[in-house]
Amino acid sequence: MATFDPFADFRMDGHVALVTGGAQNIGEAIARSFAGAGARVMIADLNGDKAQATAAAIAGETGSDVRGLACDVTNEAEVQACVSETARAFGGLSTLVNNVGWGRAYDDPLSVTNEEMIESYRLNTLSAYRMTEACRPHLLKADNASITNSGSLVGVEPAFDFIAYSAAKAALNHLMLGLAHYFARQVRINTVLIGTVLTEGYAAAGLDEKAQQDLAHPDSLTGRAGKPQDVANAFLWLASPAGSWMSGQTIRVHGGGRRIRLKPE
Numbered sequence: 001m002a003t004f005d006p007f008a009d010f011r012m013d014g015h016v017a018l019v020t021g022g023a024q025n026i027g028e029a030i031a032r033s034f035a036g037a038g039a040r041v042m043i044a045d046l047n048g049d050k051a052q053a054t055a056a057a058i059a060g061e062t063g064s065d066v067r068g069l070a071c072d073v074t075n076e077a078e079v080q081a082c083v084s085e086t087a088r089a090f091g092g093l094s095t096l097v098n099n100v101g102w103g104r105a106y107d108d109p110l111s112v113t114n115e116e117m118i119e120s121y122r123l124n125t126l127s128a129y130r131m132t133e134a135c136r137p138h139l140l141k142a143d144n145a146s147i148t149n150s151g152s153l154v155g156v157e158p159a160f161d162f163i164a165y166s167a168a169k170a171a172l173n174h175l176m177l178g179l180a181h182y183f184a185r186q187v188r189i190n191t192v193l194i195g196t197v198l199t200e201g202y203a204a205a206g207l208d209e210k211a212q213q214d215l216a217h218p219d220s221l222t223g224r225a226g227k228p229q230d231v232a233n234a235f236l237w238l239a240s241p242a243g244s245w246m247s248g249q250t251i252r253v254h255g256g257g258r259r260i261r262l263k264p265e
């Protein structure tokens with residue numbers, strides 16, 4: 001009989017995870033993976049009703065204690081209250097996922113107003129900073145404490161149409177690298193550079209069907225757009241004990257990128 005279980009290190013029993021923006025899509029898949037691996041999970045989302053409905057569904061699917069609450073991650077008081085409530089409800093907090101973020105496309109990358117630039121930074125960067133600050137006392141007490149961030153490929157490769165979003169996600173990478181050094185040997189911090197996972201958000205960002213299909217990179221090495229679960233699998237690796245030798249990294253999860261050069265057929 002086999003005695004070695006290669007999946008044992010991916011279990012998250014004993015962990016308490018806070019997933020921001022977890023009511024749908026990528027954040028929902030992350031919450032489901034963590035709960036399925038045994039973690040207790042709090043989903044914090046601007047849409048509190050949806051967070052609770054998603055949490056109840058995941059609890060039913062996984063048997064884990066999953067709850068939802070309303071929180072605007074750009075509001076400092078709400079961030080503090082959300083973290084306090086999570087730690088109170090579950091008796092601690094070991095695992096933070098800063099997943100909230102988004103942006104919009106601009107035909108003219110020099111038409112972004114100062115206010116829109118600052119808003120993008122507030123949503124994509126500052127929210128993760130404030131969440132980290134609020135979680136610090138709890139993370140410092142936890143085993144295998146980690147922060148994993150939903151970054152974007154456009155935070156390392158130019159996307160002139162998503163200029164405000166790209167700049168904010170690039171700042172997130174650097175911010176989190178600095179904090180990974182500050183938290184060395186105490187809290188592991190990694191950022192996943194996510195490629196295109198087609199969601200309703202792309203139309204909302206101003207992209208038509210053709211632009212969305214182009215973004216899905218049919219010529220990438222894997223030939224398809226990502227699914228939320230493709231991304232969640234990386235988060236489970238990084239946040240679970242399986243990722244305990246990973247910190248201060250930006251990891252590309254983007255279908256392999258474009259096919260720039262192939263071996264002649």
Ligand SMILES: NC(=O)c1ccc[n+]([C@@H]2O[C@H](COP(=O)([O-])OP(=O)(O)OC[C@H]3O[C@@H](n4cnc5c(N)ncnc54)[C@H](O)[C@@H]3O)[C@@H](O)[C@H]2O)c1
Binds near residue numbers: 046073196
């Ligand atoms: N979908 C992609 O192709 C893609 C690509 C690269 C990076 N990402 C990043 O991955 C993350 C998740 O992407 P997604 O497509 O699943 O997003 P999504 O827009 O589908 O979901 C985001 C969730 O965040 C919530 N939210 C929005 N503003 C909030 C706020 N101020 N406070 C709390 N909750 C808030 C929304 O209600 C929603 O439930 C984002 O950071 C995004 O930038 C996504």
